[in-house]
Amino acid sequence: MQGKPLLILLAALAVMNSAADLSAETDFNAVGREMTKFLSNRHYARYKLEHLSDKMLEQYLTDLDPQRILFTEGDVASFRQEYGGRIGELLLKSRSMEPATRIYRRFEERVIQREEYVRELLGAGDLGSGSKEAILRSRKKAPRPINEKAARMLWKTRLMNEVLSEEMRRESRARAAGQNPEEVEGEPGVEEKLLRSYARGRRNVIAGNNPEDVAEFFFSAVAATYDPHTDYLSMRENERFRVRMRRGLVGIGVTLRPEDDGSVSISAVVIDGPADRAGTLGLEDRIVGVDSSNRGGEADMEDILFMKTDRIVEKIKGKEGTKVRLRIRPHRAAPGVFREIVIVRGKVEYKGQLARAELIQSRDDNNGEARVGFLKIPSFYYDFEDGLPSVSRDVEMLIRRLQKEGIGGLVLDLQGNGGGALREVIRMAGFFLGGKPVVQVRDASGRVEVRRARMTPPVYEGPLVILTDKASASASEILAGVLQDYNRAVLVGDSSTFGKGTVQNKVAIGRYLPSFADASRAGYLKPTIQKYYRVSGSSVQLVGVQPDIVLPSRYDAYEYGEVFEPHALQHDVIAKSPGSVPLEESRLFRESLRERSAARVDSSADFDYLREDIARIKREREDNRLSLNGSERRAEVALREERRKTRNAERQMRFVRMEKSDREKYRFYELTLDNVEAGKMKELGEGVERTIYLRTLEEDLDGTRDAPSWPSGLSPAKRETISIAFDLIEMTRAPHQAGTAPQD
Structure with missing residues (x-):
């Protein structure tokens, strides 16, 4: 449940957006003060703030660097010397952004240093796979690098693993597709792909160095020291929370996945959503530009390369019935070929996340x-x-x-x-x-x-x-x-x-700010109260x-x-x-x-x-x-x-027998909220499949798609x-x- 700030920061792997669109008026020092006062007085555990200060510092460092590969022991020692036992005091004195920003800047420096060193190593090409070395699968409990030299050694061994892993992934996919591993269709070379990945990470960290994002990373860490489920939500994160509870929003009905070239690709399409009905945007198409108001001019098409994914989503969403113009690179299109499409926004219901039922009838008299x-x-x-x-x-x-x-x-x-x-x-x-x-x-x-x-x-x-x-x-x-x-x-x-x-x-933290303060980006606190x-x-x-x-x-x-x-x-x-x-x-x-x-x-x-x-x-x-x-x-x-392969071969033969036995023993019917009042239930089998609401890319971890489906759609459990x-x-x-x- 921990690590939310890092997920926001790195898992999206989309970067570079000006901080100009963030409100410069909200005082996040004041937000931190009011959040801390509320937690001290209202959290279930009633912890004393002085007992949590060191935990807050350590949690922030862990959230930014969970694998313990960026901050050196020297970095951590300097942070502890300056802020040890003082985080709570600084929060209450409206000075929380001082440690938050300083530590984030050091984090940014280390990310930039790592990217530059990776670029140097990949350029030299001295990453042979004949090494007798090994790395830790998990560094959760490992010591941090003692200094920059040790950090560079650690970065090198991790890069060696990434190169080897990518080479092996391509070999596996190539074997399955009958291709040459050096010519996997639609992908850059191994080194180029890794360079793009590290460059995206660097840009993302740089883009995150603005008051609102830094505040979210830091306040989330502060909240998490009370318990794993106490959390701080920025305005954007709160909107995502609302969508999860409502199971719907107004948009075009697609899921975006950041790509190494800075674009975002379509990884899922909501069936019968606006994009699906339009028929102009498909799986693996890539979006490179957005004209939110469909004004139609070239100057109105905003380049979204390396922009954070959540901000791209904000630009694509809008009022129901309005239009959004997208510049896309269609899947499998020749390099440099782009197309512009217009989609009417509509209400998107995530029906796959709603309750549904089946009826299983025994044929046994x-x-x-x-x-x-x-x-x-x-x-x-x-x-x-x-x-x-x-x-x-x-x-x-x-x-x-x-x-x-x-x-x-x-x-x-x-x-x-x-x-x-x-x-x-x-x-x-x-x-x-x-x-x-x-x-x-x-x-x-x-x-x-x-x-x-x-x-x-x-x-x-x-x-x-x-x-x-x-x-x-x-x-x-x-x-x-x-x-x-x-x-x-x-x-x-x-x-x-x-x-x-x-x-x-x-x-809403803004309720506790002074009446004259700008609370537009203050965010929300989700404390444990019971x-x-x-x-x-x-x-x-x-x-x-x-x-x-x-x-x-x-x-x-x-x-x-x-x-x-x-x-x-x-x-x-x-x-x-x-x-x-x-x-x-x-x-x-x-x-x-x-x-x-x-x-x-x-x-x-x-x-x-x-x-x-x-x-x-x-x-x-x-x-x-x-x-x-x-x-x-x-x-x-x-x-x-x-x-x-041995398992799949055995399963394929056995699953055929199980499927036949199931048809002899049972009859299967589907019941969804769409047909709950229908006169007759939909019987499954004989070419009639379960209803799906989301069209997705399906691929095994090894790049193949040969794992047999569970017979009759029944997992073992x-x-x-x-x-x-x-x-x-x-x-x-x-x-x-x-x-x-x-x-x-």
């Missing part, structure tokens, strides 16, 4: 052709301004339609759901519990408030299964936790959910929600979750919520379900592959060594490719969860055959 509803909830979205979209409203419509279709069981898929609006999850819990306590919320004073659902009676009272993973966080954990506490659902998934048990509230607790009294903070049935997961190979986040608040327990009386546990048949699931998982080739991958990745992470020897690395790649749901339906219908009969 012995179980009465049982039907399972599978409901995917990507996030707990809600538009706080208009009230729509609302995930609880969408989910209620989907559930009611699934009930009309006679489902005997329901799966809620919360995988990857990072949370959202608390009001939405409370209302949704009522769909399955009725008017009962859902979550307890405690503020900094220790006052506990019990939040109840108001839905009476419940919308759905049948067998229920919840699918989670490590990326299920916050509101997802509230829903999964309360349904587990009441013995209302069987939980399936990773060893635990993420473990975020805190509540944030967004505050912790939430399950009705059982336990917080999910750090520990998450543990499922009843654990499945192997790729997250098992990594340090992922709140427990690994710096500055995370601690786990604790409070009293059980009054009125939270669980149902009889026996109604869920947990032990019988575990036994059946374990037998299937143990016999699954795909779960076996996953366990092998987890063990291998753990060994590599523990070793933390990456060879710079070309022969050694190519041998590793050869083993990886042989393993991939999804397939196993659906099997558990059918088991639960069977046991619920015939409890005397499955174990102790449930008691009400």
Whole structure:
């Protein structure tokens, strides 16, 4: 969850924009002062500022240089000598931009030095792949270079790795496409590509050296020292947050990806969005100029090369019904060939991020052709301004339609759901519990408030299964936790959910500036103001929600979750919520379900592959060594490719059999918000595919596209969860055959 400033700074890899369009009036020293006062008085933990000053300095250095390759020990020592123990004081004295700017300038100097040294090394061409050296895969805990000489040695070894990695990537792509690695279509040479990448990084850092961007980097670091989810949002970042919650905006409906030549390419197109309807802008086309008002003159076409991606997006967005003129270089066009197109802006709905469902009907007469509803909830979205979209409203419509279709069981898929609006999850819990306590919320004073659902009676009272993973966080954990506490659902998934048990509230900092001050760019603070607790009294903070049935997961190979986040608040327990009386546990048949699931998982080739991958990745992470020897690395790649080919060959044959078996055992139907009221559900299969809302570039990490799709669109975890749901339906219908009969 950390590292947001660096992502803003480098991940976009788009640079060079004048700071003239930023407001010169907003006093960011005053913004820092008011933000610090608010955190000191309102943050849940009530930390003393003097205890955080050194952490603030270290967090800023880490955010700017997470791999510890730019700042030298000498740099850090000078920063500590000048600002050690003083960051909090400087914030309160309206002098926060002094350390923020000075440290950023040194960061900029180091980035420029590195780019110049890389250019020198690539020009000399002395980067052979016969080296016996190795680099660390992760430098998260490594010492910083002691001086500039040590830094240059570090930069050289990392460049050697980048050259070797790029050469090997091209070799892999060339083998797959039957091309010469030296002539990969559409790409510059290895050295030229790396030079462009470093030049883009340099320009991006230089462009970031303006008061608003520096303030965002620094204030985000200051906020993060309170806890991982307390954050500062600039005006641009706040707009992105609003779009995520609303699941829509006015624009042209494309996703931009920065390219090494300074342009931005089209990496995704929203189906039936403005660009898709116009038909003039496609995947991998590159935008080089924008005329935001479509005035039509040459002087009106603004060159956007090396401009920050978020600012390009701002220029392309506009009012619904207005036109934007773009200068593009079409994909596969000859060098120097450009075309101008005009697109009418419109409302873009990210329907792929809205709730959707499937119905899986068993063809087995012995179980009465049982039907399972599978409901995917990507996030707990809600538009706080208009009230729509609302995930609880969408989910209620989907559930009611699934009930009309006679489902005997329901799966809620919360995988990857990072949370959202608390009001939405409370209302949704009522769909399955009725008017009962859902979550307890405690503020900094220790006052506990019990939040109840108001839905009476419940919308759905049948067998229920919840699918989670490590990326299920916050509101997802509230829903999964309360349904587990009441013995209302069987939980399936990773060893635990993420473990975020805190509540944030967004505050406009401009409200606290003097009335005469310009607050137009002051931004927002999103502090942690409460912790939430399950009705059982336990917080999910750090520990998450543990499922009843654990499945192997790729997250098992990594340090992922709140427990690994710096500055995370601690786990604790409070009293059980009054009125939270669980149902009889026996109604869920947990032990019988575990036994059946374990037998299937143990016999699954795909779960076996996953366990092998987890063990291998753990060994590599523990070793933390990456060879710079070309022969050694190519041998590793050869083993990886042989393993991939062997697996794919086995999977292709097995998946054909599984697909055939699925058609004999099940019928699959799709239900989206677009067809939830249609007379007949869309049946999948026989050439009828699931609806997609986003056209994207799909490519494996090795440059190939030969990995077979999961049979019937069922990943191992999804397939196993659906099997558990059918088991639960069977046991619920015939409890005397499955174990102790449930008691009400």
